[in-house]
Amino acid sequence: MTKTNRRNRSNNVAGLQKERTGIPGFDEITGGGVPAGRPSLVCGSAGAGKTLFAMEFLVRGSLLYDEPGVFVSFEETGEELATNVASLGFDVKQLIADKKLILEYVFIERSEIEETGEYDLEGLFLRLGYAIDQIGAKRVVLDTLEALFSALPNEAIIRAELRRLFRWLKEKGVTAVITCERGEGTLTRYGLEEYVADCVILLDNRVQNQISTRRMRIIKYRGTSHGTNEYPFIIDENGFNVLPITSLGLNHKAPTERISTGVERLDRMLGGEGFYRASSILVSGTAGTGKSTIAAHFVDAACRRGERALFFAFEESQDQIIRNMRSIGIDLEKYVKPGFLQFKNARPSNFGLEVHLALIHKTIAEYEPSIVVVDPVTNFLAVGDQIDTKSMLTRLIDFLKTHQITAMFTSLTGSTTEVEDSEVGVSSLMDTWLLVKNIESNGERNRGLYILKARGIGHSNQVREFMLTEHGIELIDAYVGTDGVLMGSARSAQAAREKAAMLDREQMRQHKQRELQRKQALYEAQLVALRGQYETQRDAILREIEEDQRRESVAATQRVEMARLRHADMKVEVEGNGARKSRKGTAER
Amino acid sequence: MTSTPSKRSRASKNGHVKQGDSGSLRRWNLRLYVAGQTPRSITAFQNLKNICEEYLKGQYHIEVVDLMENPTLARGDQILAVPTLVRKLPQPIRKIIGDLSDTERVLVGLDIQPR
Numbered sequence: 195m196t197k198t199n200r201r202n203r204s205n206n207v208a209g210l211q212k213e214r215t216g217i218p219g220f221d222e223i224t225g226g227g228v229p230a231g232r233p234s235l236v237c238g239s240a241g242a243g244k245t246l247f248a249m250e251f252l253v254r255g256s257l258l259y260d261e262p263g264v265f266v267s268f269e270e271t272g273e274e275l276a277t278n279v280a281s282l283g284f285d286v287k288q289l290i291a292d293k294k295l296i297l298e299y300v301f302i303e304r305s306e307i308e309e310t311g312e313y314d315l316e317g318l319f320l321r322l323g324y325a326i327d328q329i330g331a332k333r334v335v336l337d338t339l340e341a342l343f344s345a346l347p348n349e350a351i352i353r354a355e356l357r358r359l360f361r362w363l364k365e366k367g368v369t370a371v372i373t374c375e376r377g378e379g380t381l382t383r384y385g386l387e388e389y390v391a392d393c394v395i396l397l398d399n400r401v402q403n404q405i406s407t408r409r410m411r412i413i414k415y416r417g418t419s420h421g422t423n424e425y426p427f428i429i430d431e432n433g434f435n436v437l438p439i440t441s442l443g444l445n446h447k448a449p450t451e452r453i454s455t456g457v458e459r460l461d462r463m464l465g466g467e468g469f470y471r472a473s474s475i476l477v478s479g480t481a482g483t484g485k486s487t488i489a490a491h492f493v494d495a496a497c498r499r500g501e502r503a504l505f506f507a508f509e510e511s512q513d514q515i516i517r518n519m520r521s522i523g524i525d526l527e528k529y530v531k532p533g534f535l536q537f538k539n540a541r542p543s544n545f546g547l548e549v550h551l552a553l554i555h556k557t558i559a560e561y562e563p564s565i566v567v568v569d570p571v572t573n574f575l576a577v578g579d580q581i582d583t584k585s586m587l588t589r590l591i592d593f594l595k596t597h598q599i600t601a602m603f604t605s606l607t608g609s610t611t612e613v614e615d616s617e618v619g620v621s622s623l624m625d626t627w628l629l630v631k632n633i634e635s636n637g638e639r640n641r642g643l644y645i646l647k648a649r650g651i652g653h654s655n656q657v658r659e660f661m662l663t664e665h666g667i668e669l670i671d672a673y674v675g676t677d678g679v680l681m682g683s684a685r686s687a688q689a690a691r692e693k694a695a696m697l698d699r700e701q702m703r704q705h706k707q708r709e710l711q712r713k714q715a716l717y718e719a720q721l722v723a724l725r726g727q728y729e730t731q732r733d734a735i736l737r738e739i740e741e742d743q744r745r746e747s748v749a750a751t752q753r754v755e756m757a758r759l760r761h762a763d764m765k766v767e768v769e770g771n772g773a774r775k776s777r778k779g780t781a782e783r
Numbered sequence: 784m785t786s787t788p789s790k791r792s793r794a795s796k797n798g799h800v801k802q803g804d805s806g807s808l809r810r811w812n813l814r815l816y817v818a819g820q821t822p823r824s825i826t827a828f829q830n831l832k833n834i835c836e837e838y839l840k841g842q843y844h845i846e847v848v849d850l851m852e853n854p855t856l857a858r859g860d861q862i863l864a865v866p867t868l869v870r871k872l873p874q875p876i877r878k879i880i881g882d883l884s885d886t887e888r889v890l891v892g893l894d895i896q897p898r
Contacts, residue, residue, distance in 0.1 A: 301861045308892030311827075311881035316818035317850060317862040324854035346864065346880075 210417045213261075213333075213369045216254030217247070218556075219436030223421040224412060228393055233360050233370035235390040237381050238397030243408060243429055244373035246282070247397065248335040249275065250434045251371050253284045255333045256294040263333035264296045264325045268341035272297035282433040296325045302345035309347050315355040319362060326366060334363060334370040343384050360389050381413065392416045398424070405577060407546035410436055426548030428556070437552040446595040448472065453565075453600060456495030457488070459669035460628075463645055463654040469626055470650060471564075472598040474591050476621055478605040479630030483641055484662055485604040486510075488628065489567045490519045490526060491667055492602050496565045497529040504563035505537045506554060508573040512537040523665040536561055547578040547586045555593060566594060570604040571620065587620045625649040630660060633681055640681035643669060659685060811835070811843035811893075812872035818865040819851040823882050827866035830883035838895050870894075 212226035221227045228234040228251075238244050252263030267275055275297055276286040289295035298321060326334065342352050363370045372390060377383035387394055394414040400407055409424040427436040452467035461468040469475055475492075477485045493503045507515055515537065516527045529535035538557055542550065558566065568590075574583045587603075594601045603620070621627055627646040632639050641660035645653045658669040659681045673680035673688045680688050815831055817824035828847060835843045850857050850865065860869050864880040870893055879892040 298858075300863060302863055306876065306878050308877070308879040308888055309881050310879055310888040310892065311830075311884035312823060313864040313866060313881045314823075315863055316865045317816065317857050317867065318864075320818055320850045320854045321857045321862075324857075342863075 212418070213255075214259060215251045216258040217250050217434045217436060219425070219427070220410075220434070223425055223436060224393075224415060225418060225420060228369060228371065229416075229418075230369050231364060231367045232392045233363055233372055233390045234393035234395065235372050235374055235382070235387055236395045236397060237374040237376050237387070239376045239399070242376075242397035242399050243427075243434065244397055245270070245275075245337050246279070246429060247395075247434055248337050248371045248373050249279050249284070249286075252295060252333050252335055253279070253286065253289065256289055261332035262294045262296075262329040263335065264298060264322065264329070264331045265335045265337065266298045266300055266322060266325075267337050268300050268302075268345075269338055271299045271301075279433075282429075282431065284433070293329045296329055296331070298322070298325050300341075302341070304345050304347070307346070313351065315342075315352075315359070318355075319359065323366070326368060332368060334368045335373070336370065337373045338375060339372050339386065340375055340382070340384050356386070357389055387414075402546065403577070405543070405546040407548045409548070426546075426552050428549055428552045430556075435552065435556055437548075437555050446472070446592070447598065449598065453499075454495045455488075456491030456493075457667045457669065459658065460488075460643075460667075463656070463658065463669070464626070464648055465652045469600060469648075471600050472595055473600060473625035473649070474594065474623065475600070475602045475626045475628065476605055476624040477602060477628045477630065478607050478621075480607055480632055483630035483632055484660060484667065485606070485630055486515070486569055487519070487522060487524075487662060487667060488630070489569055489602050489604055490515070490522075490524050492565065493526065493529075493535060493567060494524050496600075497526075497534040500534070501564040502533070502561065503529070503535045503565045503567065504558065504561055505535065506557075506566070506568045507537060507539045508542050508568075508570065510569075511539050521664075522662050522667075536563070542573040542576045545577075547574060547582055550574065550577070551586050551590055554590060558594075558597065558599065564599060566599050566601045568601065568603045570606045572606040584620055588623055591620075591623050621646075626651070635681070636684050638682045640685075642672060642681065810872055811839050811870070812846075813843060813893075814846045814848060814860070814869045814871055816848045816850055816857070816860065816862045816865055816867045816869065819849065824849075824866055826884065827868070827882040830886070830889070831868060834883070834886055834889055834893075838890065868892075 211230035212224070212228065213230035214221045214227040236244050236247055249265065252265055255261040255263050265275065270278070272290075276290075279286055286295060286297070290297065300318065300321070322334070325331065339356070342356075343349060346352055360370075372386070374382035374384075374386050376396075377385075381387045381394065381396065392414075393412070393416070396411045396413050398409045398411070400409065408427050408429065410427050411424045412420045412422065425436050427434060429435070449471045451471040452465075452469065453471050454461050454468040455464065477488050479485050489505075493505060496503045505515070510518070512530075516525075516530075519526050526535060530537070536557075538553075540550075540553075545553065554568075571583075571587060574586065577583075578586065591601065603624070605620070624647075626648045629644045629646050631642045631644065633642045634640075641662075643658045643660040645655070657672045659672045661668045661670060670685070673685050813831070813835070815828060817827065831845065835845065848856050850862065856862075860867070860876075860878075862869075866880070866882060868879040868883060868889075870877040870879075873894075877892055877894065879889055883889050
């Protein structure tokens with residue numbers, strides 16, 4: 195019987211229709227909700243949240259999807275149920291009045307009952323059928339069906355009737371959620387999972403380190419892929435909240451937009467424009483180095499741009515943060531009222547890691563901030579070990595990136611550990627890592643700020659001295675000399691020395707300038723004198739040349755005259771080559 | 784068997800079948816819930832009548848409720864299983880489920896015979 199049932203069911207599974215539960219997160223991990231028109235089993239131990247899950251399935255179904263529902267309760271009266279869920283903001287009575295919900299309380303007291311011969315559970319079928327038809331219900335909850343086993347003595351009849359019930363529910367085409375107590379080593383105490391084979395959901399509430407965490411797991415979901423991990427969930431004032439936060443993958447967008455750090459000098463260290471939007475920033479440092487202050491600046495800058503910021507503080511109260519930041523000239527309070535800034539303050543030990551993550555998710559989803567500050571992440575180590583914390587932060591970072599939220603995490607490093615060792619081990623997940631460090635020298639302690647890494651940003655590799663002033667953070671160039679980095683008074687002394695040296699250099703420069711001018715004047719005077727000399731000598735030489743020429747021509751004339759007197763018969767070239775003439779003349783002489 | 788349905792249908796239409804002496808000291812007010820005229824319902828009714836006639840002659844009052852016709856009535860007495868016999872009077876209320884074929888247990892259930 196069971197086997198044929200199962201086969202039939204799995205044949206029908208092709209093209210499985212799903213029905214949204216409306217429970218935040220649940221529809222995401224199941225890819226659309228519970229199988230439509232089929233019964234699903236929700237099992238868990240006492241207090242795991244089965245009844246609430248079932249009730250929310252109905253309430254949200256009728257509110258969100260206009261699908262009326264019937265709640266068959268074997269344990270609590272309608273009045274009790276309504277009161278229980280009223281604290282979660284569900285007005286069950288109103289839904290009942292609007293004919294969108296029927297609470298059917300089925301009570302059987304074994305001591306009142308005597309069994310004589312054969313019977314069946316047609317009475318239950320009729321009641322349920324009547325209720326379904328009355329409001330046209332699409333959803334049915336049976337909570338907790340196993341009460342039948344303790345109420346009626348004949349288990350064989352119950353089993354046969356349950357099998358008939360599930361078949362009947364399917365024929366009715368209603369989507370049913372059946373809750374079951376978890377048994378020892380089995381999913382359900384009476385093996386009901388055998389009958390409901392399509393979808394089995396396990397709710398669990400585990401206590402670790404005295405902190406309880408609720409988790410949900412889809413054990414089985416025929417004909418569909420589903421997340422197989424355990425998903426933490428929380429039950430708070432808004433009811434059930436499942437958080438599909440295991441792996442979100444690495445396919446988030448990386449915007450090129452840059453946003454200011456809130457500290458002008460720090461922006462300049464980061465290529466002049468600050469962080470990338472949707473990146474994650476780690477600010478690590480020892481106690482009292484000003485990590486929170488950097489975060490406050492970042493928040494301040496965001497609020498000033500008109501963006502919304504969310505501040506998760508795990509160490510200080512909202513008032514304390516506001517007071518402390520006011521002392522350095524940052525007024526965060528003015529952003530709180532218009533809704534630009536929201537604080538979420540909690541001690542890490544209040545909840546387990548997963549619940550923290552869940553709450554962070556929830557708050558972010560509700561508030562939709564564009565920047566988030568977590569101060570400090572290291573406090574999570576008080577709740578979980580390093581592996582758990584890292585896993586949780588990885589998921590948080592993934593989540594934030596997917597939502598294009600810029601996140602700043604502060605991390606407290608112990609004074610004994612290596613400064614660059616971010617204790618949580620998340621530095622590799624971060625895009626930008628600022629390190630604030632106390633540098634002790636010459637009997638004083640000064641703060642230094644480094645950028646250890648900044649993915650995709652050309653950044654300064656210099657150490658800056660980091661000062662908290664009345665108007666916020668100031669970054670000052672630190673001096674790097676043979677004695678290392680100079681800060682504080684040493685830097686001032688160095689600055690004074692530098693100033694003196696600069697004055698010296700200035701004087702020297704002026705002196706040289708004057709000397710140059712002097713030299714120029716000197717050279718120019720010499721130049722004039724030399725020119726005078728030259729001109730005098732040139733004139734003398736020219737005069738000599740002229741004298742020579744005159745003498746030459748006179749001599750030539752005399753030679754001609756002499757030749758004429760001697761009656762020489764040589765042909766005389768009066769004109770022509772003077773040189774030859776003169777040579778000949780000389781030779782004749 | 785063929786004669787019973789007419790009797791039964793009368794019973795269900797009227798809502799109750801009055802039997803016996805109304806002036807009796809002890810008054811047994813019994814209500815039998817059934818779901819349609821199934822063989823099991825008929826058997827249960829006959830079994831009940833036989834027992835009443837034998838042990839409670841003149842002191843009982845049987846009301847048959849067919850839940851097929853009045854499903855809302857199942858709520859009041861918290862009926863799950865059918866047939867269910869409810870002893871409304873004398874108090875306290877007792878419920879006996881099944882087709883009442885085990886006379887011994889019916890008598891115990893109705894407190895006619897001590898356990």
